[in-house]
Amino acid sequence: MAGPRGEYRKSAERREQILDAAFAVFAKSGYSASSVNEIAKAVGMTQTGVLHHFSGGKMALLRAVLERRDARAEHSLEDLHGRDFLAGLVEISRTQADQRGVVQLYSILAAEATDPEHPARPYFAERFHRIADAVTAAFQEVGADGGLLEGVSPRAAALSTLAIIEGLGLLWLDDLDVDMAEDSRRHINGFLVDPI
Amino acid sequence: MAGPRGEYRKSAERREQILDAAFAVFAKSGYSASSVNEIAKAVGMTQTGVLHHFSGGKMALLRAVLERRDARAEHSLEDLHGRDFLAGLVEISRTQADQRGVVQLYSILAAEATDPEHPARPYFAERFHRIADAVTAAFQEVGADGGLLEGVSPRAAALSTLAIIEGLGLLWLDDLDVDMAEDSRRHINGFLVDPI
Numbered sequence: 001m002a003g004p005r006g007e008y009r010k011s012a013e014r015r016e017q018i019l020d021a022a023f024a025v026f027a028k029s030g031y032s033a034s035s036v037n038e039i040a041k042a043v044g045m046t047q048t049g050v051l052h053h054f055s056g057g058k059m060a061l062l063r064a065v066l067e068r069r070d071a072r073a074e075h076s077l078e079d080l081h082g083r084d085f086l087a088g089l090v091e092i093s094r095t096q097a098d099q100r101g102v103v104q105l106y107s108i109l110a111a112e113a114t115d116p117e118h119p120a121r122p123y124f125a126e127r128f129h130r131i132a133d134a135v136t137a138a139f140q141e142v143g144a145d146g147g148l149l150e151g152v153s154p155r156a157a158a159l160s161t162l163a164i165i166e167g168l169g170l171l172w173l174d175d176l177d178v179d180m181a182e183d184s185r186r187h188i189n190g191f192l193v194d195p196i
Numbered sequence: 197m198a199g200p201r202g203e204y205r206k207s208a209e210r211r212e213q214i215l216d217a218a219f220a221v222f223a224k225s226g227y228s229a230s231s232v233n234e235i236a237k238a239v240g241m242t243q244t245g246v247l248h249h250f251s252g253g254k255m256a257l258l259r260a261v262l263e264r265r266d267a268r269a270e271h272s273l274e275d276l277h278g279r280d281f282l283a284g285l286v287e288i289s290r291t292q293a294d295q296r297g298v299v300q301l302y303s304i305l306a307a308e309a310t311d312p313e314h315p316a317r318p319y320f321a322e323r324f325h326r327i328a329d330a331v332t333a334a335f336q337e338v339g340a341d342g343g344l345l346e347g348v349s350p351r352a353a354a355l356s357t358l359a360i361i362e363g364l365g366l367l368w369l370d371d372l373d374v375d376m377a378e379d380s381r382r383h384i385n386g387f388l389v390d391p392i
Contacts, residue, residue, distance in 0.1 A: 030313070031311075032313065108308050111304040114303060115228065115304075156379070160382075160383060164363055166362070166367070167358065167366075170359070171328075171359050171362070173310035174320060175321060186352070190386060
């Protein structure tokens with residue numbers, strides 16, 4: 001068993017290295033200006049070698065990059081509850097300010113995937129519902145501790161927080177004078193007795 | 197002069213009819229499932245006839261549809277000020293609930309156009325800045341009448357309103373339990389002494 005398992009581990013490591021390179025290339029150049037060849041060069045492989053791991057080509061690389069980014073973001077929130085979860089959400093927005101290309105690619109794919117026929121539709125729809133539920137739970141936890149202002153519905157607060165985070169990303173990409181992290185924080189604080 | 201002017205008017209009317217048909221087809225089917233041929237049929241023309249008016253094909257038709265929609269929305273706000281302008285913004289969100297395909301196409305094009313290389317980039321960036329300035333002016337007018345809550349900055353209120361309208365559209369397209377018009381109204385009311 002040692003042989004195949006070793007092979008498997010090596011292949012998994014290779015995939016991670018390719019995704020690191022793809023992330024850097026996409027974040028710098030955006031999707032249309034990036035190429036599988038450039039990603040291959042950045043990781044010291046041939047284009048064929050990269051396509052062996054990601055047979056779907058550039059779009060498969062982009063989806064894998066975004067999925068890994070999502071998984072990491074969700075992992076960073078995993079053990080957080082209530083106010084800490086909401087503060088964690090603000091911190092995720094803060095890290096995005098260094099990832100223009102990736103935020104842009106995410107925005108395009110998220111918009112394209114609203115098409116019921118789009119292959120990424122189930123992934124994005126499920127993802128939005130899952131995040132909405134997690135943010136709702138966090139506001140409920142804050143409410144259980146008496147931390148929500150009078151009349152605030154945890155669900156409505158969660159959906160509006162999610163909406164503003166998405167919208168701020170778009171405005172930021174169009175060079176409007178928004179601060180994704182601080183404006184999200186201010187919005188969330190509009191629901192809380194004590195600010196985060 | 198009567199001849200050419202008549203020709204011009206006829207051509208302008210034809211363009212409007214084509215755009216009416218394109219709007220209906222795009223709104224029903226979305227971009228990828230729509231074709232110039234289908235739009236031509238809907239308006240009783242040949243594909244060649246449509247391409248005579250829109251030589252850029254399907255993408256040119258989409259841009260013209262969205263630009264006309266924008267122009268109409270802006271026209272509906274033109275003579276409104278302060279609270280009436282903000283209420284008008286809510287009404288625009290309300291009409292979008294009947295235009296799923298167009299909202300979706302708008303979202304995709306707006307996201308794609310955040311790419312500095314995209315041909316629609318200047319149009320969208322300029323558009324966002326112009327709308328942000330108009331909404332800021334409306335909040336300033338409300339403030340001049342003493343209608344803003346303590347500590348509300350007109351600019352920050354405008355940008356967060358714009359962000360939430362954009363984000364609500366995306367969540368709505370992904371079937372989350374949002375109400376674009378009422379949730380926008382609630383957000384705006386969070387800045388006002390008296391609700392709209």
